[in-house]
Amino acid sequence: MSGIRTLGVLTSGGDCAGLNAVIRAVTHAAVLEQNWRVLGILDGSLGLIERPLRYRELHADAGDPLLLRGGGTFLGTVSHGDPFHFQMPDGSFRDRSQEFAAGARELGLDALVVIGGDGSMRIMTPLCQRAGLAMVGIPKTIDNDVTGTESAVGFATAVQLVADSLDRLQPTAASQHRVMVVEVMGRSAGHIALHGGIAGGADVIVLPELELSIEAMLEHIENQLQARRYGALVVIAEGARFPDAPDQPGAVGPWLAQTLQARGVESRCTVLGHLQRGGAPVAQDRLLASAFGVHAVKLLAEGRSGHMVSWQRSAVTEVAIGRIASSGPRLVCADDPLVQVARQLGIAIGRGRG
Known part of the structure; x- marks a missing residue:
């Protein structure tokens, strides 16, 4: 029905846990169920742009269960270099989309599975259209900010x-009666901070989308310290905004700890950074990766390209990829049910911005 004989698969954007599990599922379903040839493109779109072309053929042994457990992506990935506006070594920019298309033709690709975030979907959709490639997207991002899906590969891990880190930091906060500030990733969307903060028993959660003043935070922390005398935990997303705070990852957490310290509250900061991207995927990410990979191949086999696989209401489905490519990131809303849960648990979390 689809006319596909050779399928490409690549990972694009930032790495996260569960990518190898997706590749494993795609390869298994394509080779064993559809009898397609599968080529893994190395380092995202660069594998088709650079010469010589960089790829590896994937066989049924790509279903090795070790891939289910491994972090990162054995195909490699890049989070820079828009092929339509590609920066060259001399600092100039060039449209290299035709090189991508030529590379796809040289390999005989009929379709491409793109494992990426919302940025990758926006770039890869017109790129595949120019190359005449059928495309299905699989959402992956620890930020969980891709529109059209309730969960993306990598988020649960x-x-x-974050929850494990708070488990470890709580005893030292209690022992020394201090505040432990934990900065997590989330440049524009605070899903990691919200979910991880609730799961880890945070006292304060600071998100990019919700406004929480230093004064309100201080009052809440001081009340907690007086009532319980065993420290406090603050989770802050790297994109949280304050008038005097530095606007860069890895800086707002230390700034907040120093600000609290200057206001008389003993505080220390831990920046989790890229620890959140690594490690073996947890069970939920393995399940999601497996289901997404199989469904992506099913869509292509049915001739239904131009979709992104999606997780909605505890089931795998799909959404038109044009909707993803034209949308911004999925943000935490002030009326998000988990925001209400946080408030009912006595967590200071702030209100919607203006």
Whole structure:
């Protein structure tokens, strides 16, 4: 029905746990169920742009269960270099989309599975259209900010890391009666901070989308310290905004700890950074990766390209990829049910911005 004989698969954007599990599922379904040839493109779109072309053929042994457990992506990935506006070594920019298309033709690709975030979907959609490639997207991002899906591959593992870190930091906060500030990833969307903060028993959660003043935070922390005398935990997303705070990842957490310290509250900061991207995927990410990979191949086999696989209401489905490519990131809303849960648990979390 689809006319596909050779399928390409690549990972694009930032790495996260569960990518190898997706590649494993795509290869298994394509080779064993559809009898397609599968080529893994190395380092995202660069594998088709650079010469010589960089790829590896994937066989049924790509279903090795070790891939289910491994972090990162054995195909490699890049989070820079828009092929339509590609920066060259001399600093100039060039449209290299035709090189991508030529590379796809040289390999005989009929379709491409793109494992990426919302940025990758926006770039890869017109790129595949120009190359005449059928495309299906699979959402992956620890930020969980892709429109059209309730969960993306990598998110659950990142949240687990945050919760585990809070478990380890709580005893030292209690022992020394201090505030432990934990900065997590989330440049524009605070899903990691929200989910990880609730799961880890945070006292304060600071998100990019919701406004929480230093004064309100201080009052809440001081009340907690007076009532319980065993420290406090603050989770802050790297994109949280304050008038005097530095606007860069890895800086707002230390700034907040120093600000609290200057206001008389003993505070220390831990920046989790890229720890949230690494490690073996938790069970939920393995399940999601497996289901997404199989469904992506099913869509292509049915001739239904131009979709992104999606997780909605505890089931795998799909959404038109044009909707993703034209949308911004999926943000935490002030009326998000988990925001209400946080408030009912006595967590200071702020209100919607203006």
